[in-house]
Amino acid sequence: MRSWLRDHRRALRDAFTRLAASPFASLLSMLVIAIALSLPVALYLSLSQLQSFSRQLSSDPQVSIYLALDADNRDAAGVGQRLRSDPDVGDYRFIARGQALLDLKRSAGMSDVLDNLEHNPLPDAFVVTVRGNRPETLERLRDEAKGWPKVAHVQLDSEWVRKLDAALRLGRTAVAVLGALLAAALVAVTFNTIRLQILTRREEIEVSKLIGATNPFIRRPFLWFGALQGLAGGVLAWIIVALAIYLLNRDIAALAALYSTSFWLSGLSLPDGASLLGWSALLGWLGAWLYVTRHLWRIGAE
Amino acid sequence: MISFSHVFKRYRSGFDALSDISITIDDGELVLIMGHSGAGKSTLLKLMAAIERPSSGTVLISGQNTVRLKAAALPFVRRRFGIVFQDHKLLHDRNVFQNVLLPLQIAGFDGRDAARRAHAALDKVELLAKEKAMPITLSGGEQQRVCIARAVVHRPAVLLVDEPTGNLDEAYARSIVGLFAAFHQHGVTVVIATHDRSVAELLPARIVQLGQGRIAA
Numbered sequence: 252m253r254s255w256l257r258d259h260r261r262a263l264r265d266a267f268t269r270l271a272a273s274p275f276a277s278l279l280s281m282l283v284i285a286i287a288l289s290l291p292v293a294l295y296l297s298l299s300q301l302q303s304f305s306r307q308l309s310s311d312p313q314v315s316i317y318l319a320l321d322a323d324n325r326d327a328a329g330v331g332q333r334l335r336s337d338p339d340v341g342d343y344r345f346i347a348r349g350q351a352l353l354d355l356k357r358s359a360g361m362s363d364v365l366d367n368l369e370h371n372p373l374p375d376a377f378v379v380t381v382r383g384n385r386p387e388t389l390e391r392l393r394d395e396a397k398g399w400p401k402v403a404h405v406q407l408d409s410e411w412v413r414k415l416d417a418a419l420r421l422g423r424t425a426v427a428v429l430g431a432l433l434a435a436a437l438v439a440v441t442f443n444t445i446r447l448q449i450l451t452r453r454e455e456i457e458v459s460k461l462i463g464a465t466n467p468f469i470r471r472p473f474l475w476f477g478a479l480q481g482l483a484g485g486v487l488a489w490i491i492v493a494l495a496i497y498l499l500n501r502d503i504a505a506l507a508a509l510y511s512t513s514f515w516l517s518g519l520s521l522p523d524g525a526s527l528l529g530w531s532a533l534l535g536w537l538g539a540w541l542y543v544t545r546h547l548w549r550i551g552a553e
Numbered sequence: 554m555i556s557f558s559h560v561f562k563r564y565r566s567g568f569d570a571l572s573d574i575s576i577t578i579d580d581g582e583l584v585l586i587m588g589h590s591g592a593g594k595s596t597l598l599k600l601m602a603a604i605e606r607p608s609s610g611t612v613l614i615s616g617q618n619t620v621r622l623k624a625a626a627l628p629f630v631r632r633r634f635g636i637v638f639q640d641h642k643l644l645h646d647r648n649v650f651q652n653v654l655l656p657l658q659i660a661g662f663d664g665r666d667a668a669r670r671a672h673a674a675l676d677k678v679e680l681l682a683k684e685k686a687m688p689i690t691l692s693g694g695e696q697q698r699v700c701i702a703r704a705v706v707h708r709p710a711v712l713l714v715d716e717p718t719g720n721l722d723e724a725y726a727r728s729i730v731g732l733f734a735a736f737h738q739h740g741v742t743v744v745i746a747t748h749d750r751s752v753a754e755l756l757p758a759r760i761v762q763l764g765q766g767r768i769a770a
Contacts, residue, residue, distance in 0.1 A: 462632075462656050464659045465628045
């Protein structure tokens, strides 16, 4: 066991030395790995945060009932009465057309445009939430309310969020496919780096085998090299993603403000970051293992 | 003990390197395998060290049939041998000390113990002063000595030597052969493959004559 640990220590030291011996080439390989990793990681982060944002919005689905512009207080009271008598309605809020105009002026920054209007174009409205938030209840209420007197339009407010959620699910699948492809690219990069390493160490491998080195002994420094290179690529990818998010967040916040909401991207959490590093090291290790094993099999067969 | 029984070796090219070789080398023996170039001396050494496998026949190393051993077990058989290669096979990106250290690292020796043994081996071949030199800066004879130090550093039971005096002048060749005699006196089995008849005059060894892959006498 001690001998095994000692051998790993030696292999790790050897891998560090080899990485440091050609810093420019090592850095280039790490950068290629980092770019290959940062793309799916950044997309994954954006999509997962957009998805949780959309879920927050859709956590309380609502039905908006807009009355006709000529509806009066009696008509509005009638709709209120119908809502109170519906056992599925959990809560409702009446927004008078005057209040709606005031809110619009405040939130959208369109007061100049709205001030120039001769009359208020907004209708009275009810915003209704239902018990249990079941889609079928929401849809039933929407369909019934459409037939009530002086109701001009009924809208299910969570619909666009559901569409966004579906689009994000599609995006996540696309990220998974892209991630798998770029993971294969990482393995290929390591495979090629190890191929070059072995070319320069062919003599050492041959002599070591002749004097009694086992395949694991020969393989170890290359595996550590691949894992270290992958790990360093993972660290660089983390930095690239953090920088990209920092640069994008100002514009994202400004865009979100235009929609009267606040949204920004957060960087990788510690568990996600650790997972990125773990996977990048593992993929580097795999690329190295594939090439060294193939090489040892070939020279063993010769 | 090394024992060959009706061993044949045919390479993929179809060349028959060895034909019907039967030979036994006892522990502590000093044996010279003699023959001209292409006689099969190097192949015989490679079969002894389990570097090559015979096409047919039996090779026993300390009672173990190397033909039946799994590939994963062969490195451990090889560690019982110290091999002095004809072309030295030194690693030119490592210094003399690191070259000699390699078999000890492979065998899993502790760092301090390994360093002590490597220094002792270099001292034995009188190259301690050049432990930090790179092999390329050494003469052919010195490279030969580094190769010998690497072969004996892990104290193998058997020393296999391929053409030790090939490119050396007579005085240097004499001193190198003297080293093998000294190892033999310490109980190491020494098998030397050479075409150089003067080696036979310097060593009290059993001579096995090879010719066209067969034992001639």
